[in-house]
Structures are given as C-alpha cells and as structure tokens.
Amino acid sequence: MRLTVVNPNVSDELTRRIAGAAAAVAPQDVDVLGVHPSGGVPSVESHAEEVVAAAGVLEQVRAHDATSDAFVVACFGDTGVAAAREVASGPVVGMTEAALMAACLVAHRFTVVTLPTRTRAHSERVVRALGLEHRCTVRAVDVPVAHLESGSTHLLETFVAESRAALELDAAEAVVLGCAGLADLVDPLQAELGVPVIEGVAAAVGMAVGLHRMRLGTSRASSFAAVPALPEVLFP
C-alpha cells in the first residue's frame, strides 16, 4: 500500500518530519511518501493562507493520485480535505478529524491545544463539523508554526502549562496536538501529563490504512462525486 501524506505548506523540513511521524506508525507493508505543494505558504495560520494551501493540496493529490492508495492531509483544520476527496481515487483522511476520533476512543472529554491563537476557529470548524463540541474544547499557545521547523521539544513547558489548564478547567482527559510537526512532543508531554496525547498525522495514518484494508473509498453518491475537468491553479 502506498500512502501519500500531503503537507500543505512548502517547508521541506516539516514535510520530512511529518512523513517520518507517519512512517513510524504505519504497518511494514505501507510505503509512506511525504509531499508538499510546488508553491504557496511557509505555514497555514490564517483563512487566507488556507485558501492557498488548499490549492496546494489539490495540486499534490492530482499529481500523486495514480500512484497512491490513500492520502493523509497533514494540516490542522483539514484544509482542502473535502476537495481532495473529490479528486483522489482512494480514501482521504484529515489529521484533525482523525485526531478527534482517536481522542473519542480513549477519553470522555479532551482538549485540542493548537497554535497560533488566531487559528482556534480552524480547529473549532472541524470540531463542529463532527459534532463534538460537548466533548472537546479548543485551546491555543501563541507560537508561530515557524517555530516548529526544527522540532518542537523546546515547546514542552508551554504545552504542559496549557494542557494542565485543560485537565483542570475543562475536565479534559486527553490532549490533541493541534498542529502537524509536533510528533516529537508526544512522548515527553504524555510523560508529564499522565494522559493520552494524540498526534493527528499518526491517527490519520491508522484510519487511512484501516479504510484501505476494508476497501472503502469516498462515496461518489453526491457531495464528493468526481469532478471532471478542473483548471490548474499555479504557484509563481
């Protein structure tokens, strides 16, 4: 099985780290490929950047569809996932929806800790699309995505503080990391908090592999029916 993980920003380093996080949990017979758009934004921290990033996700899904059994979109907020479902032949899983579902399976209530603060609305959009407002709160640390470029363990204290607030004030029983590129934070944060810490790319890999093994793909019945002729969007 070939699983393509699309990082919607243009960072090589983040793409490599995200693909690594995916490969770490994928079964041995799954070949993980990490890709990013040919142009666009260095990070997705606004609705405007989401527009550019979604065009990039579409570009990559079209480019790799013939050789991919399934896609994971590695952007918290699941930018471009609905569109990718129309274009990809196999299943497409967003890291946000996957993380929230995994959290439901291990905790009664949980909290997303996303970044930066202004993107809380992006997380809330997915929480509400799934109907999970009664089980999930959204918190944020005000760190730009750029700070994750070379790893995220330097953010441990920041995440511990916000997560502890979630455990105490929101009755959270698990924490969802609200950004791709935080896989190296899972173990130390879990050690500090003593509750499950959920990384969405890893969760999405599990679900994409599961769907593939069930031979399930996106329904073509209506909302995600194939789109015959779509013009390119170009990046300068």
Add this chain to the structure above:
Amino acid sequence: MRLTVVNPNVSDELTRRIAGAAAAVAPQDVDVLGVHPSGGVPSVESHAEEVVAAAGVLEQVRAHDATSDAFVVACFGDTGVAAAREVASGPVVGMTEAALMAACLVAHRFTVVTLPTRTRAHSERVVRALGLEHRCTVRAVDVPVAHLESGSTHLLETFVAESRAALELDAAEAVVLGCAGLADLVDPLQAELGVPVIEGVAAAVGMAVGLHRMRLGTSRASSFAAVPALPEVLFP
C-alpha cells in the same frame, strides 16, 4: 460608498447579472461594481471548484480593496468569505449568510433550494456555521449552474415544485434561492408561492450597506487578524 460584488466564477454574463441584482436594491449613493477572477472555473459546483474559486475571490478582493468600502461575495456556500475578511479593509458579506439571516427576519422556518444536488453540503455548511439547522432545511434541483447563464425564468416550474414540497413537508414559510444569478426568479416565484423568496446577493447588499453606515468592519482581534504577506495564486 463603493460596494464591490465578487462573482467567483469567470462568467462575464453572470457577473453582469449579479451586479445588476445588487445595484437594484442598493441605495442611490452606493456605487456597485461587479468583478470576477482573472481565471478559474466557469461555475462552482464542487468542493474542488470551491478551492479554485476561493483563490479567485482572494485575488479580486486584493485587487479592489483600495477602492472598495465593502465586499459582497456572490457564491452560494460563501466560498472564500473568511479569507476575504482577513484581506479586505472594510466588511465582507457572503450571500449565503445574508440570505439565511434575512429569512430569519421574515419567517419561522424556511428552506434553501440550491443547485445542483451535489452542492447541498455547501449550503448545509453555512446553515450549521450559523446554527440554523432547527429553522432551515436544504433542498436542491438538479440543474447545472451553466443553465443560469442567460437568465433563470425557464426554471420557474422546477423551483415552484421543489418549493411547494418545502412548504408542505418541511413547514417552510419562505424560500431562499440557493445560487447567485437567480434574481429574475424572485418575483415570478413569489407570485406563484405567496411566501417571501429571498435572493442572497440582494440580502448581502443590504447588510453590507448597513455595516458600512454603522462604520463596522471585521474584527482584527484574532480569527480574522490581518495577514501580512500572502503569495499570489495564478490562473493560467
């Protein structure tokens, strides 16, 4: 006051008709300009086309921001509206949110009749973002947007039939037209049904003018804070 109405598809004819519908309800001292992206899709009937159209909305909002007091986005589903709010200096109103709000002011329950059928999910997304599921149902007629190119009165019977089903089965008391380019259907449909028929571009014009007169613009506090440097997305 200069009000720019962005049609997110590339049809000159539809843009002209949409701008006409906007101008028809705008106060005399409001100058209405209709624009469309420099490239993209002939119609927005899928999530993938929404991605392209949103890039086009961004392009036009950036191009006209310096000379516009407010924007209306004329696409049912409000594609690109959140992003436009970050980029525009003045308020931005989507035709879908405006139509649903106007419907709330004249009816207890109401129904969107959108087109084509596969886009019901786009309408439902806005209905849910506003929390109006308890008052609004979404129905569709399976007509491609292309059929509206030169007017929509030939669709009267189709809309009458679906709207009557809404009045009888959904207890609807008003009908929201679920696509731009249907302004010429308002009067004949209203005459047939005897209930308010709401056209979203017109509704959005009223709300954009109202916000402007109150000197209200998008909050920069968090979710829609300005986005400093956004790369272009190009259309071939």
Add this chain to the structure above:
Amino acid sequence: MRLTVVNPNVSDELTRRIAGAAAAVAPQDVDVLGVHPSGGVPSVESHAEEVVAAAGVLEQVRAHDATSDAFVVACFGDTGVAAAREVASGPVVGMTEAALMAACLVAHRFTVVTLPTRTRAHSERVVRALGLEHRCTVRAVDVPVAHLESGSTHLLETFVAESRAALELDAAEAVVLGCAGLADLVDPLQAELGVPVIEGVAAAVGMAVGLHRMRLGTSRASSFAAVPALPEVLFP
C-alpha cells in the same frame, strides 16, 4: 421610507435617544419616528415587565402600521417582536436578533454585555432561537436600566471591564451592547477595546431598510399569518 422605532418602556428621554441612534445610521431618504407605549413600565428588566412591554409594543405597532413601512423594536430580548410581525404590514426587526447577526458578519465569536444581571436569560433566549450558542456568550453588568436615562458614558469603565473579560475568557472578538440606549457608548468603548462594538438599534435599522429595499415582508404562510380581530389591552 418611514421607519418606526418602538421603545417598549415609557421613557420619553430614552425614546428620543433611541430614535436618534436610529436616525444616525438611516439613509437620508428614511424618515425615522420614535414612539413608546401610552402606558406600562419605566424599564424592562424581568419577564413580568416583558409581558407589559409586549402589550405596549403591540399597541404602538397597531397605532402606526398605516403610516410605517417597517418597524424596529428597541428592547434587548426582542419582546413582542413575533407578535408585532403578525400585526404589522411591513417587516419588523428586533434589536437583539439584528445585533447578533451583525456580530456574526464581523467576528467569529462575540459576547453580549447586557444589563441588569437578571436579564441574561432574555438575551440567551434570542441567542438560542437563532442557534448561536456556539459563537456567542452572554455577560452582564449589574446596572439598572434607569441609569441610562440621561446617557451611558458614565458606564464606560464598567463595560470595559466586562468586555475585557469576554475577550480574554470567552475568546470574544466583538461586543454586543445588550440594551437600548447605549449608542453613546459605542465609540468610546470601541476605542478602548479595539474590537467592533455593536449597537442593536443601529443594526436593526440597517436590516429593516435592507428588507424594505428588497420588498420583503413577514411571511403570512403560517406562524405569522395575520390576526384578524385582537382586543385592546389598556394601560391605566
């Protein structure tokens, strides 16, 4: 266009100030008339006073319907609005629903700051009728409506404090003033907070004008069908 603004309490001074706030945002060709019931309550701060005030709203809507193109009801909680819709020939807009809708157009989340504290339930009733619990919180300052009689700028500090709590604790991005008669607070509060401050009477004027220009009135299909013969309720 003649727009009649009904203040449901019996204060001449508040009626004058509310009508002034309405006129300030109305287009030049709109003639704004402020009225209040012939009897009733000096302020609406309880459900019982709402009953009296609603009778007063009905009285005034019946008295002025022949000469009014549209009505605005200037009571936070939208007391009597549903009844007024059955009786008025033109559209009727409540200041609460209008304020919440305007807030949706400029902010992802927002907070009503109402007064006095015991009336939070009245605001929450409208928030829930519109389905906006996921975007709107309700806070209060414990000031009686009587304190607004001769202006509200002396309440600036109180509103700043409660609004700051909303921005920090509720992730609000805009503030809705939860009472009529606070129009003079909009500018200083906005200056202090740096986020949009929304006054409902002004918002309702914009929406009523917009509906009128679209020639939209209340649906007579079912819930708001005309009421043929309604007895008077008298004020001693």
Add this chain to the structure above:
Amino acid sequence: MRLTVVNPNVSDELTRRIAGAAAAVAPQDVDVLGVHPSGGVPSVESHAEEVVAAAGVLEQVRAHDATSDAFVVACFGDTGVAAAREVASGPVVGMTEAALMAACLVAHRFTVVTLPTRTRAHSERVVRALGLEHRCTVRAVDVPVAHLESGSTHLLETFVAESRAALELDAAEAVVLGCAGLADLVDPLQAELGVPVIEGVAAAVGMAVGLHRMRLGTSRASSFAAVPALPEVLFP
C-alpha cells in the same frame, strides 16, 4: 394544598373543563381552582394573542397568589409562565413543559399534535427551550381552538390520523395533546393507538403537587427574582 389552574383565554366552559381535568388527577387533599382572565382573547392561536393572554395570566396569578400554593398555566406554548414565576409565591408549572417531561418518562421519541397549524412555532419554542428536538416532533391538525368549546371527542378521527402518521413517520412512541381542553380525548385516542397519550394539564398537576410536597419554589437567585412594582394591564 390549593392549586390554581389558569386558563389564559376567557372561555368559562373551557376553564370548567380544564379545572375538571386537573381535579381528576389531583390527590384528594388538593383543592383545584380554575380561573381565567377578566378579559382578553377567546383563544390563543397566534403570537399576538399570546401577548394578551400573558397579561391575563399575570392578572390572575397576582389575584390568586395569596390563596394559592402553586399554579398551573393551561395554555399550550406556556404563555406567561416565566412571568408568572416572578410573581407567584409558590411554584408555577406550564402544561407544555410538563407534558414533554412526562412523555420523556414513558417514551424514547414522541410527537406533539397541536392545533391549529399556525401554532406549531409555539410548541417548538418550548421543545427547544427544554432541548428536546432530538426526541420530539411537532405536528398539527388544522382545527381552531373554538371547536373544543363543548368537548373534543368529535376530533378523534382527526387526531388518530395525525398520530398514526407520527408513529409511522417520526418513530413516535407516545403522543402529546397540544392544547388544553382535550382531556376527554385521552382515553379514546389511547385505545385507538395503543400508545401513551399525554394531556399536559394533568401532567402539570402531578408536577406542581410534587414540587409542593418537596417544598420547592421558583429560585429567586436571578432570572426569576421577585418583581417589586408592576403596573396593571387592563382589559376593557
């Protein structure tokens, strides 16, 4: 214990029949008194009539508070109940909320069959205030309240037909009679349908007696704090 049942319309005959329905289920040591306003409307079939009726409910609650341990408001839609809670010394129970609660105790899903059709919004208001949309649908038969003046058994067939539709199409397992004055319909309808048929006045009596025996009254903490000086509203 003295329990006062307020019929908010001015029909002597309906008041007598409603009080009889209440007395039939009240324990022996409960003295049931039926009252109606000194003026107002012959029936409550619109929001405008609700305004008048609510004034009448207030009038009667004030008149009988000194001699009543609890009140039941016998109007589907619970007109005036919130206001009555502020004015009455003892607990106040609306027939609609009581009927919905009783239905929850005997059925997973259920349906209100109200009358006339235009009042569905009134039932839905209470359903939503209680949060029961997921368990309760609202249907209507288009019969004016006046037709209940001298009994309702002639409506049996009409109610059987609408109730059967509820059982089949809405998965209802019980039926709530959506109007006062239908007590004589309970037994024949139950016999026809084979499912519980719930009459709200009877349900409200049980709950008012229960609250009284627990010595529970309306909280004065905030929303329903006492209202010191309320002017009269007069009926001509």
Add this chain to the structure above:
Amino acid sequence: MRLTVVNPNVSDELTRRIAGAAAAVAPQDVDVLGVHPSGGVPSVESHAEEVVAAAGVLEQVRAHDATSDAFVVACFGDTGVAAAREVASGPVVGMTEAALMAACLVAHRFTVVTLPTRTRAHSERVVRALGLEHRCTVRAVDVPVAHLESGSTHLLETFVAESRAALELDAAEAVVLGCAGLADLVDPLQAELGVPVIEGVAAAVGMAVGLHRMRLGTSRASSFAAVPALPEVLFP
C-alpha cells in the same frame, strides 16, 4: 399505590435512608418500599460498577413487579432505568432525569453537584439524553459514596463551596444533589445558599405518583416493548 424504590447498591443503611427520603414526600395513600439487589457493589462509582448495578436493578424490578404500581431507581446516572422500563408493568422513573426536570421547573440554569469526580460523565450522559446542556452544568466533589453511609450533613461545607462556585461561575440558580443518600443535606444546604436544592429521589417520587394518577405507563410501541424471556444474572 405501592411505589418500590430500588437502590442499586447493596447497602442496607443507604436503602433505608433512601426509602425514608421517598416516603417523606409521598402522599399518604402511597406505600413506599425500599429494596436493593441480592448482590453486587457497595457503591456505583464507575461504568463497570454500573454494569453490575444495572443487573441488580433488573433483578429487583422483576422480583417486585407483581406488587408494585411504579418504580423509582435511586442511582445518579439512572443506571438500569431503560431496561427496567421494559420489564416493569408500571412506570419507572430515574432519580437523575426527575431531578433535572424538577430543576427546569424552578430555575433557568442549574448545576448538578455529583460525587465522586470520576462520575461526572454519568451525570452528563443523562443531561445530554434530555438535551439540557444549555441549562445545566455538572460539577463534582471528590468524596466516595461510602462516606454517605451514615448521613451526609458532615459534607455541608464541601457542598456549599462547590455550589457557590456554580452560582457565581455557571450562573446556576438551583443545585441538584448528584447522588442518592443526600436527602439530609437539602435543608441545611438550601439555608446556606438561598436557592432551591433538589434531591432526585424525592423528585422521582412526585413524578412516579403523577404518572400513576394519570394512568400512564411506559410505551410498548418500540424501544421499550416487553422482553419475553430474559435469563437471570446471578450474584455470588
């Protein structure tokens, strides 16, 4: 009328106190019997213990059905209530649902104070089944049920502190005691707080008596149809 109150744990002392609380509010012609399972758990503080307790509730309902007109299940979380409805000939009322309904009748917002902390999810399950999330918060004090064995007045201070937090932070206007066996706390807590304090067993008695007087039982239409042959579950 014979009313059987099932305490789902095996404590004789708690059963006696719960039956006493029920008898204290029951009308004179109601004979209250308190029972507990022949085996099982000393307290119900987890989902696993709920499984055992539900088996015990079923055992007792089957054992006493022939001689009972109605049942009250005295476990916060309403463990086994749905199953008991299928097995009992008369109505079955859970203490949690009854307490929440009673709270709705006397307060706009209210708070459950349950124990121990880990059981908040059990309370929330019932709050959500009734749709009351918008009016009810759930708090907890971290006291094991065993501490209630010989009365609960020693917990007064703990409950006062948590309840005061609810009144201030959650805008609660009444408090629901989230465990059986707290009846002796009602009066002192109410005296301290000045708001209604609701004990669920007492509330359930009132509702069970009310249903019985209306001759209402569980609907057999679908979800709670009778279960013909159910094997015993044994306790060692």
Add this chain to the structure above:
Amino acid sequence: MRLTVVNPNVSDELTRRIAGAAAAVAPQDVDVLGVHPSGGVPSVESHAEEVVAAAGVLEQVRAHDATSDAFVVACFGDTGVAAAREVASGPVVGMTEAALMAACLVAHRFTVVTLPTRTRAHSERVVRALGLEHRCTVRAVDVPVAHLESGSTHLLETFVAESRAALELDAAEAVVLGCAGLADLVDPLQAELGVPVIEGVAAAVGMAVGLHRMRLGTSRASSFAAVPALPEVLFP
C-alpha cells in the same frame, strides 16, 4: 499484536463469523481471537438484554485482558464498551462508534440500517454520544438477530430497499450495517447500491490496530480510571 473481539451474545456461530470478519481486515501480524460470554442472551435486542450482555462483555474482558493488546466489542449499540475501558489494559473500540467514524471519513451524510426496529434507540444513543445527528439517520429492518445465525445474504433485498430509501429520502451517501454478523452483506449490498457499505467490526479492527500502533490506551484521568475490586456477575 493480539486483538480480542467480544461478541456479547452466546452464539458460537456468530462469534466465529464475527471473528472471521475481523481477521479478514486485520494486518498479518495481528492475531484475532473471537470470544463470547459464558452465559447470557442469544441476541441483544432490548435494553434489558443489553444489561445482561454488558455483564458478559465485562466477564470476557477480564478473562482475556492479560493476553490481549486491544479489544473490539462487537455489538451494535456499544453495550459495555465504557465499562470495558475501565477494566482493559489496552484500548477498547466499539463497533458502532468505529462504523460511524469510518462513515464520516467517506461520506457527508449516511444512514445506519439496524435491526430489529425496536433497537433504533440503541443506535441513536451512540450517534448522539458522538454528536453526529446532523450527518446520520437511523433506519431499521424488522428482522430478528437470530436470522443472521447462518449468514445474512438472504437479507440482501430487504437491506437494498431500506438503503435506497435512505439514499433518496435522507440524502445518505453511505450505509452503515447496524448489527454484527452482516459482513457477508457488504459486497453484494455495495454492488447493488454503488455507495460505501460499512461494517462496524472491520472498522473497529482498523481503529484498534491504529491506536495500538500509536501506543494509545484509555485515559485513566477520570471517567475511565481503573476499578480496583469488582465482584463477579454469574451466569447460571
């Protein structure tokens, strides 16, 4: 990895078929074991049978915990899953929650087709616990579980009919099979309908394997903290 699939009824044949369905989608390095309780009910078609079945699930989870890395509970309605989470060392996944999550990943709206009709409430309980009412309807065919004993392909026509109703009337885009033991229906039903058909045991296997690979287990923070000493429940 050892994955234990618990069938909560006592049928050897169904257990074998369920384990087979699980093994068919499990990766090669996953050893699937199918078990059922030592006593209890032949099928779970009522809330009362759920009580017995939950005791059986607990029995089996305790018996196999030492040798299992994860559990799947193969009962539509997820009977006993919350309790099993407290008792199992590794993750526990219910087939219902897993099926609904998988459906969310491949369709905008979908429908559960469960059996028999009386168990719709059990499916709705899980739909609501996940907050998916806006995307998922529940339908039923009135077939007893016993009819699945030796396979389910004879039910193809029945399922096709109900599923077609879902596609047309509920706008469903995928179908969830609402019972264990229907794995042999997936392919023929999918062939007939042309939309994804989701079998919950297979979906649960994918998610359990995914959680295991992420080394995620149930949070012990509060709701699902370990339960120290739980008495046995015996089956005669």
